[in-house]
Amino acid sequence: MHAALITGTETVELVEFDEPTPAPTGVVVDIAFCGICGTDVHAYQSGRPYNPAICGHEWSGTISATGAEVSSLSEGDRVVVAAAPACGGCVACRRGLPARCEVAFASAVGRDAMAPPHGGFAPRLAVARDRVVLTDPALDDAQAAQVEPATVAFHAVRTSALRLGDVAVVQGGGPIGLATMQWVRAAGAGVVIVIEPSDGRRRLAAELGAHVVVEPGAAAEAAIRDATRGLGADIVYECVGRPFAIQSAVDLARRGGSMCLIGLAEGDAAISPGTWLVKEISVTSSLAYLHEEFEMSMGMIADGRVRVEPLHSSTVGLDGLADALADLASGTSVETKVLVDPRR
The missing domain is CATH 3.40.50.720 (NAD(P)-binding Rossmann-like Domain)
Structure with missing residues (x-):
């Protein structure tokens, strides 16, 4: 299986990885769409090394495998990526600051123990079960792939x-x-x-x-x-x-x-x-979001109070990611939100 990674200044590579398998407390998700984030564009422009787990962190998909200890999710469930919930045991949580949970923050920036070696610019990836939220059935996969960035903005305004x-x-x-x-x-x-x-x-x-x-x-x-x-x-x-x-x-x-x-x-x-x-x-x-905010944000997108579908301006396959990043980095792009469909 190949996943796309930004490996240097204006450099995108398709890197071969083994087919993912779920950890006992994890799931494998078949990616439907993954959005290109400003973080990805900055990394492409600068060549600054950044965590490969967040190279493509705005994704939606369908669970294709579950770990032996996972009972709350099933194969065939449609999901979106989320940050993990507060752990309840770190220093911040014990001080009554679950919104500053160190474990949840590590998951949001792709540095948790179960972080994958690549992000959602790939056909599939394995993540912890706590990193996904069931997709509202009113949303299609392209809308669902925009829940993550919409929740970034939701958290900022909410706080x-x-x-x-x-x-x-x-x-x-x-x-x-x-x-x-x-x-x-x-x-x-x-x-x-x-x-x-x-x-x-x-x-x-x-x-x-x-x-x-x-x-x-x-x-x-x-x-x-x-x-x-x-x-x-x-x-x-x-x-x-x-x-x-x-x-x-x-x-x-x-x-x-x-x-x-x-x-x-x-x-x-x-x-x-x-x-x-x-x-x-x-x-x-504001950086990132809280786990519970995904369902709040998704519900308001589903009922039409916030619209994400007009933001989706084009879709490319993995082989079009480099050109899309170059266009977005140019400063003259007419695109708004570009989604990557790894099934193409």
């Missing part, structure tokens, strides 16, 4: 300082930004402004419910002034994932406002500490 009626700004209209925008609306924001340079993504943001969509720069600043009578945004969600955008998010917020950092920037960012101090900015940041 942010958003209040009912807030003027919220989302910087970046990529898959995470467009999901964040929809969760912000669902959570009760009064006005949602999306800042995005791409015409196509701005149109998509408007279709999905953004009240205002605008290009970065002077136009965005004017739109926020108009929406807030010059005060500034109550909260800004940074989903661009570039160093310059961190200070930009704070610049757009009002005094006493908030910034939620979601996009993962490569390298250090220059900031103006005086602005942060004078504005008394509150900052939250």
Whole structure:
């Protein structure tokens, strides 16, 4: 069996692996679709070594084998990838901080004891039973493959300082930004402004419910002034994932406002500490998600409150992954969410 791995700068290789078999407490999943994440694009651009278990971590599929100790799941069950639940025994859990469980976090970043040697850019993979959640029957496999990134955004908004009626700004209209925008609306924001340079993504943001969509720069600043009578945004969600955008998010917020950092920037960012101090900015940041949030997120996708199907712009096979990554890394791509179908 071959799995695709990013092995260096602008380098994707099909690496041969033995057919996976389930551990006693694990399952084997036949992959239906696996999304290309911004993390994958960053690794492709930089060549920075990253854990091969997360090279393709947004997948859906069907269980094809179960371990001897697995009774809660069966062959034929449709599942999506998730983080493990809190273990209850690590230092964080014993201190009453299950949301900071060390075991669950290790699973989210692919460093748990049962982490596979590759991710979902493969026909099959073996994972711990706790790493999967049953797919809502209302979702097809392509929608299900987008539950993981949608849950990243769900967790960020759920743990942010958003209040009912807030003027919220989302910087970046990529898959995470467009999901964040929809969760912000669902959570009760009064006005949602999306800042995005791409015409196509701005149109998509408007279709999905953004009240205002605008290009970065002077136009965005004017739109926020108009929406807030010059005060500034109550909260800004940074989903661009570039160093310059961190200070930009704070610049757009009002005094006493908030910034939620979601996009993962490569390298250090220059900031103006005086602005942060004078504005008394509150900052939250978000990485990954909690196990229980998958069913919350999936249920709201299933009932239509959040839509992921318009984000899916194209599908490629494993042999098209390298070209897809090159396109997404180019800075000129017209794609939003590219799914990989290893069955092609």
